[in-house]
Amino acid sequence: MGRFILALLTGLVGAGLVHIAIVFMIPRISENSAWSRLSALGDYFEVVRIAPLRDTAFTRQNGASETPRDAFAFADPAFVVASCRFVLDDGPVEITANGTIDNFWSASIYDSRGGNIYSINDRAAIDGIVNLVVGTAQQIEDVRATTLLEDSPALPVIVDVLQGYVTVRVLIDEESKRPAADSFLRTVACFPIDIRPTASGEAGSEQG
Structure with missing residues (x-):
C-alpha cells in the first residue's frame, strides 16, 4: 500500500x-511561430520574401524583405518562398502574381496559428495564374455582387478567420530556373479590396 x-x-x-x-x-x-516571425518582418499586406538557404543576408529588394529562410519551418530548400500577412476586418484581400511560370508553384493560406485552411497549385489554378480573392462568406458574397470578378481568373476563397497569412512557393528543380522564379516571386502582391461603392457606382481595389 x-x-x-x-x-x-x-x-x-x-x-x-x-x-x-x-x-x-x-x-x-x-x-518562434511563423506568424510572430512574419510579424517582425513586415506589416499586414507587405510581401515578405523568404530568401534561399544560401542567402543569409537581410536586405531589401523591390520592397520585399529578405531573411534567412532556415528561420522558418515551412522553408523547404527546394523552393523559394514569398509570404504576406493579411487582416479581413475592413474587407477581403486579393493575392496576385504577374504572369505565369513554367516551374511548379503552390499558394497556401494559413490562420495565425499556422493551420492550413486552403491550398492551390499551378495545375489547379485557372490558366496557371496566382489570383485569389480571400474573405469571409459575407465578404465574398459582397464581392460577387460587384463586377470585380466578371471576366476575371480570380478564385474566391472563403475563410472563417479574420487574419492569416499566405505563402507562395516556387519549385527550383534546376538551378538555371532560379532567376525566373525569383523574378516571379517579386511580382507577388497582397492588397485589400475596397468593395464599397465609388462615385461611379463601382467597387474598386487599393494596392498597398
Missing part, C-alpha cells in the same frame, strides 16, 4: 512539473 501511495505521489509531482514546464515554454513557442 505504501509503495502504491509513493508511486501515485511521484506521478502527481512529475505531472505537475511537466505542466509547469509547458506553461513556461508557451511564450517561447509563440515567439
Whole structure:
C-alpha cells in the first residue's frame, strides 16, 4: 500500500512539473511561430520574401524583405518562398502574381496559428495564374455582387478567420530556373479590396 501511495505521489509531482514546464515554454513557442516571425518582418499586406538557404543576408529588394529562410519551418530548400500577412476586418484581400511560370508553384493560406485552411497549385489554378480573392462568406458574397470578378481568373476563397497569412512557393528543380522564379516571386502582391461603392457606382481595389 505504501509503495502504491509513493508511486501515485511521484506521478502527481512529475505531472505537475511537466505542466509547469509547458506553461513556461508557451511564450517561447509563440515567439518562434511563423506568424510572430512574419510579424517582425513586415506589416499586414507587405510581401515578405523568404530568401534561399544560401542567402543569409537581410536586405531589401523591390520592397520585399529578405531573411534567412532556415528561420522558418515551412522553408523547404527546394523552393523559394514569398509570404504576406493579411487582416479581413475592413474587407477581403486579393493575392496576385504577374504572369505565369513554367516551374511548379503552390499558394497556401494559413490562420495565425499556422493551420492550413486552403491550398492551390499551378495545375489547379485557372490558366496557371496566382489570383485569389480571400474573405469571409459575407465578404465574398459582397464581392460577387460587384463586377470585380466578371471576366476575371480570380478564385474566391472563403475563410472563417479574420487574419492569416499566405505563402507562395516556387519549385527550383534546376538551378538555371532560379532567376525566373525569383523574378516571379517579386511580382507577388497582397492588397485589400475596397468593395464599397465609388462615385461611379463601382467597387474598386487599393494596392498597398
